[in-house]
Amino acid sequence: MTEPEEKPDLIPTKIYKCKNPECKAWVREEFGSEGQSCPMCKGPMMRSMRHLPKVQNKVKRQPKKKDPYA
Ligand SMILES: [Zn+2]
DSSP states (O other): OOOOTTOOOEEEEEEEEESOTTOOOEEEGGGOOTTOBOTTTOOBEEEEEEEEEOOOOSOOOOOOOOOTTO
16 A cells, blocks of 8 residues: 655645736735735735645644653
8 A cells, every 4th residue: 555655735825816817926825914015026916725735834832741750
C-alpha cells in the first residue's frame, strides 16, 4: 500500500485578488485590508476564496506542565 507523502491540507482561505484578469496577484485576507490595492498593478482587488495549504504561522506552543515536584 502506498500513500502520497505529506499531502498538503488544502483549506478554503479568504483572499483578496486583483480584479485585473491579466494580473495574477492576490493576498491572503489576513495580510490585506478592506480597499486593498494590488501589489503588482495597484489596481482594485476583490474578496475571493482560494484553497490553500494550511499555514503554520505559529509554532505550536508546548503547554508548560507544572511539575508538582518542582
Ligand atoms: Zn493586479
